[in-house]
Amino acid sequence: MSRLGRTGARARQVWAALRHNPYVERVEQARRRNEDDLAPLEPPPIDPPEPEEIPEPEPEPRSDGIPNGLRIAAGWAWRTLITAAAVIAILYLADMLAVVVIPLLISLLLAAMLQPMVAMLVRWHVPRSLAAAVVLVAGLGTVAAVLTYVINQFIEGVPKLVENVQEGVQTIQTWAKEGPLHLEQKQIDDFFKQLTESLNAWLAPDPSSAAETTAVTLGVAMNILTGLFLVLFVTFFFMRDGRKIWTFLVKMLPANAFEPMMRAGNSSWRTLVSFVRATILVAVIDAVGIGAGLVLLDVPLAIPLAALVFLSAFVPIVGATVSGAVAVLVALVGDDWITALIVLGLVLAVQQLEGNVLQPLLMGRAVSIHPLAVVLAVSAGMVLGSIIGALIAVPIVAVVNAGVRQLRARPLPVEESPPPGSVST
Structure with missing residues (x-):
């Protein structure tokens, strides 16, 4: 190794010794502190001012002395009356x-x-x-x-x-x-x-009103x-x-109501299809079950009674009760009271199967309506539209219920009004 190389190595050893010298380290620390003290101070962050709370305007005192609760009740009353009048007008039309x-x-x-x-x-x-x-x-x-x-x-x-x-x-x-x-x-x-004379007098037509009866009959036939x-x-x-x-x-309808109403219509239609499918299947099961029992018991008019059970199943609760009563009455008149009791037990068993198994299983949540709503709907339909009203009452309630639920799940969008003072182009 040359002399110059030995001198460089010696210098590096001396510099390393100086770096690890505690006195040199303290001098370096003091120099760094002085530099930090002389550095410009940054201003502290300024928090944004909190928005001032605008006090709600106090309601102006009423000079007529009517309590606020009575005003609310009156508002509900006249709105209810207007809604009832609209419903009555629709039913009248x-x-x-x-x-x-x-x-x-x-x-x-x-x-x-x-x-x-x-x-x-x-x-x-x-x-x-x-x-x-x-x-x-x-x-x-x-x-x-x-x-x-x-x-x-x-x-x-x-x-x-x-x-x-x-x-x-x-x-x-x-x-x-x-x-x-x-x-x-x-x-x-x-x-x-x-008894025979009373029945004949009740069923026989009145000769004085024969022309009127004929006209009414022709009108009914044309309407049918x-x-x-x-x-x-x-x-x-x-x-x-x-x-x-x-x-x-x-x-x-308005543009913002198009999509929600389309969804509501689709939901109502699916509900109606589910209701009709389930009702037909339940009616077939009821008719086959009761009809088979009537045939085995050799009850007169077994097949027509089974057809009556099928048709009456489209009127929930009420239809099954009426058709079952007719079947028991025919069994009582056509055979004896023992056969009538057996038919009554058969009808009750089929109705229990329908109410507790078939209806919940087939209808499901798509047309879940409370039994009280079903009875009230059928009763109102019977009063307003006789047999046809009772037939269509429950499907109408099911469709309206499905549509309203869909609209409540996704309400109609509200059009935003422009801010005050803005100019529309």
């Missing part, structure tokens, strides 16, 4: 246009029942118009075939029922003579003669034919252009 409104509502039920089959044919690349026509014709053919079979069974079963009724009347007469009453034959004959034509016509277009019709109607 619906009653005036019953020939159009009732077929329209029935067409909605039929479209909800047949629309899934139309959608299936459309998925198979069948034109929508042809699919709607095929489904409608097939549905008409099925209904005509079932009605023909039921009517034939009714015609065949009436003679046997009349024979059983005559035997029952003869049994009552024998019991009245030989039983604890000990009536004479003349008294029994007079009683049945008066018009209603049937409208039902077929409207059902076809509901199945073919249902979504287009609803979109056209919703477009008449």
Whole structure:
């Protein structure tokens, strides 16, 4: 190693010793503190001023002395009266246009029942118009075939029922003579003669009003034919252009209401389809169960009674009660009280199965309506529209309930008003 190299190494050793010298370290620390003290001080951050709370304006004192609670009650009262008046006006117009409104509502039920089959044919690349026509014709053919079979069974079963009724009347007469009453034959004959005359007087038409009765009958027949034509016509277009019709109607509303109302309409339609499907399935199960029991018990008019059970199932609670009572009465008149008790037990068992298993399982949450609401809706529909009103009351309540729930889940957007003093361009 050269002399210059040895001198450099020695210098590096000396510098390292100086760096680790505690006195040199203290001098360096003091120098750093002096530099920090001489550095310019940064101003502390200034917090933004808190916004001043604007006091709410105090309500001006009323000079008329009416309590605030009474004002609120009066506001609710007149709003309720206006709403009730609007509902009454709508019902009055619906009653005036019953020939159009009732077929329209029935067409909605039929479209909800047949629309899934139309959608299936459309998925198979069948034109929508042809699919709607095929489904409608097939549905008409099925209904005509079932009605023909039921009517034939009714015609065949009436003679046997009349024979059983005559035997029952003869049994009552024998019991009245030989039983604890000990009536004479003349008294029994007079009683049945008066009963027959009363029935004939009640059923026989009044000759003085024959022309009026004929006119009323013709008017009813024309209304029925018009209603049937409208039902077929409207059902076809509901199945073919249902979504287009609803979109056209919703477009008449304000722009901000279009999307919420479309969602509400879709939810209501799904609810109606679910209701009709579940009701048909429940009606089929009720009719098959009760009808099979009536056939096994050899009750007269078993098939027509099963058809009555099927049709009455579309009126919840009330329909099942009425059809069950008719079945028990026919069993009592046609056979004996033991058969009637067995039929009563069968009807109660099927109704319990429907109410506790079928309805909750098939209806589900889509059409979950409280039983009290169902009874009130059916009662109101019966008062306002007789049998047709009772038939369509529960579907209307289910559809309105689904639509309102959808709107409450996503309320209508509120249009923002421009700030005061702004100029619109």
